Amino acid sequence: MTDGEQLAREASSRDPAVGLRAVRALRELADRLETLQVGNARSLGWSWQEIADALGVSRQAVHKKHRNAEPSLFARFGKDT
Amino acid sequence: MFERFTKKARAVVTQAQEEARTLRHDQVGPGHLLLALTAVEGIASRALAVHLPDTDGLRALVRTEIDGLDPDALASIGIDLTAVREATEAAFGEGALDRGGKGGRGHLRFTSEAKKALELSLRVAIKNGHKFICDGHILLALLMLPQSAPVRALERSGADLDALRGTTLQEITAEAA
Numbered sequence: 001m002t003d004g005e006q007l008a009r010e011a012s013s014r015d016p017a018v019g020l021r022a023v024r025a026l027r028e029l030a031d032r033l034e035t036l037q038v039g040n041a042r043s044l045g046w047s048w049q050e051i052a053d054a055l056g057v058s059r060q061a062v063h064k065k066h067r068n069a070e071p072s073l074f075a076r077f078g079k080d081t
Numbered sequence: 082m083f084e085r086f087t088k089k090a091r092a093v094v095t096q097a098q099e100e101a102r103t104l105r106h107d108q109v110g111p112g113h114l115l116l117a118l119t120a121v122e123g124i125a126s127r128a129l130a131v132h133l134p135d136t137d138g139l140r141a142l143v144r145t146e147i148d149g150l151d152p153d154a155l156a157s158i159g160i161d162l163t164a165v166r167e168a169t170e171a172a173f174g175e176g177a178l179d180r181g182g183k184g185g186r187g188h189l190r191f192t193s194e195a196k197k198a199l200e201l202s203l204r205v206a207i208k209n210g211h212k213f214i215c216d217g218h219i220l221l222a223l224l225m226l227p228q229s230a231p232v233r234a235l236e237r238s239g240a241d242l243d244a245l246r247g248t249t250l251q252e253i254t255a256e257a258a
Contacts, residue, residue, distance in 0.1 A: 018154075018157055021151060021154040021157070022154045022155065022157050022158045024149065024151075024154070025149065025150060025151040025154035025155045026154075026155065026158065026160070028148075028149040028150050029150060029155065029160070029162070029165065032150070032178055032180065033169070033178075036169060036173060036177055036178070040173065
């Protein structure tokens with residue numbers, strides 16, 4: 001069985017406990033990757049609008065969710081110095 | 082309420098903060114309370130050991146439940162968390178995928194769910210006619226929080242929760258006598 005087949009089989013697992021656990025973990029993973037990528041984009045000077053467009057969501061939504069993750073000046077310049 | 086806490090129960094509350102700090106979490110939740118109960122020798126740790134001899138295994142399950150990033154669940158849909166972690170760390174540095182906790186110093190905030198657990202421990206004590214709140218009451222309270230990290234972890238561990246409740250209550254009653 002190829003990985004793709006394995007994936008398709010598991011993704012359609014009929015056991016809700018298994019399926020829902022996977023969805024929950026996947027959501028958590030997506031959230032963390034989003035936080036990471038948005039933070040990186042901001043530190044590279046991307047505007048909220050540009051980030052929102054890339055994510056396919058509204059500027060308000062992305063700003064509301066990530067404004068607290070705005071890198072501080074210290075985090076932006078301080079890490080390697 | 083806290084004046085009724087036994088020395089052991091207070092030690093558990095302090096240890097829960099320590100557990101959160103070690104994991105670099107900035108809040109103390111019910112899961113950290115369960116981790117603390119396994120670490121502080123007492124009624125709860127003994128009752129847990131009776132039903133779940135593999136303490137390290139239980140602690141790992143609890144950490145996964147607190148974290149939410151379950152490698153096994155992701156593997157079930159074909160996602161290799163180790164590979165994702167390696168890729169993100171290659172680009173963004175070590176620990177890039179870890180939740181962005183500040184790794185709290187000083188006093189860590191208790192989540193509303195953790196506060197609820199501590200309040201429930203008082204209620205459990207009153208209901209059973211105990212004038213004190215010990216670590217066992219905290220364990221019984223955690224077991225009353227459906228869908229919480231402790232209950233999910235204990236269910237996954239395959240423990241018999243009713244039997245665990247029974248043993249714990251028995252031990253508390255023996256202590257009270």
